[in-house]
Amino acid sequence: MDEIQKFLAYNGKINITCISTTKLVENARKIHDLSPVVTAALGRCLTMGALMGSNLKGEEDVVTLQIKGNGPIGTITVTSDSKLRTRGYVTNPNVDIPLRKDGKLNVGEAVGKDGFLYVIRDIGLKEPYVGMSKLVTGEIAEDFTNYYFISEQKNTAVALGVLINKNGVKSAGGFIVSAMPDATEDELFILENRMREAKPISQMLDENMSLLEIAKDITGDINIKVLEKKEKPVYECNCSKEKMEKALISIGKEELKKILQEDKKAEIVCNFCNKKYEFSKEELENML
Numbered sequence: 001m002d003e004i005q006k007f008l009a010y011n012g013k014i015n016i017t018c019i020s021t022t023k024l025v026e027n028a029r030k031i032h033d034l035s036p037v038v039t040a041a042l043g044r045c046l047t048m049g050a051l052m053g054s055n056l057k058g059e060e061d062v063v064t065l066q067i068k069g070n071g072p073i074g075t076i077t078v079t080s081d082s083k084l085r086t087r088g089y090v091t092n093p094n095v096d097i098p099l100r101k102d103g104k105l106n107v108g109e110a111v112g113k114d115g116f117l118y119v120i121r122d123i124g125l126k127e128p129y130v131g132m133s134k135l136v137t138g139e140i141a142e143d144f145t146n147y148y149f150i151s152e153q154k155n156t157a158v159a160l161g162v163l164i165n166k167n168g169v170k171s172a173g174g175f176i177v178s179a180m181p182d183a184t185e186d187e188l189f190i191l192e193n194r195m196r197e198a199k200p201i202s203q204m205l206d207e208n209m210s211l212l213e214i215a216k217d218i219t220g221d222i223n224i225k226v227l228e229k230k231e232k233p234v235y236e237c238n239c240s241k242e243k244m245e246k247a248l249i250s251i252g253k254e255e256l257k258k259i260l261q262e263d264k265k266a267e268i269v270c271n272f273c274n275k276k277y278e279f280s281k282e283e284l285e286n287m288l
């Protein structure tokens with residue numbers, strides 16, 4: 001079962017949030033019929049989206065992540081809300097490229113390291129908050145670690161992992177660690193060493209380690225404090241006929257007239273969940 005848990009280590013000087021997203025990523029794989037390397041790429045982004053969703057405060061708040069690299073995947077889009085309802089899609093779901101020399105899926109190549117990542121937080125203000133940074137490897141976790149440093153001036157490390165076998169997603173998850181300004185050099189030194197020596201997060205989850213065990217392992221603090229549990233992360237799309245109608249209206253009167261004349265109806269497919277919405281001639285006329 002997917003879950004998320006926040007912890008405080010070293011008497012509150014280190015924040016850590018761990019998440020498991022195996023089911024969430026497997027759902028995404030099935031919905032979009034993703035190739036293995038795209039499952040890994042979108043899976044890492046969905047995991048990151050849910051981690052960021054867990055830091056949203058307001059009920060209606062939404063965070064959107066967008067990765068635009070120069071690789072064959074195209075653009076990756078993910079959204080999550082404060083209830084950790086997470087969804088996403090990519091331009092090209094079927095990308096198939098050779099494995100890396102070490103036998104791993106080549107996410108960096110599929111995403112492409114020349115490009116940008118965007119974080120858009122809609123927290124009910126007039127304008128959403130938009131942060132951005134250049135991609136560094138296209139491997140996603142490194143790109144978000146760099147994003148926090150460049151765009152939010154935070155000393156934060158991100159790990160994301162998706163393990164895939166022939167049946168689909170075997171395990172997926174991630175963690176995000178931030179140091180408070182009062183963390184000592186010694187504590188940071190231990191933390192850096194532990195993180196460098198830790199097994200990949202997807203492997204720890206595959207070995208059935210609990211989120212608490214993982215947090216202890218990464219921080220090296222056996223007296224780690226467990227904070228409140230958040231809702232469980234799920235793949236869920238909140239599209240509706242009303243929202244699709246708005247999208248249709250936003251294309252403009254002329255385009256709408258053209259559709260009405262040529263097709264006499266419209267069919268819109270939701271990018272996030274592939275649900276189809278049909279609009280009849282009468283409905284289109286009403287919109288006009």
Ligand SMILES: [Zn+2]
Pocket residue numbers: 237238239270271272273274275
């Ligand atoms: Zn949908």
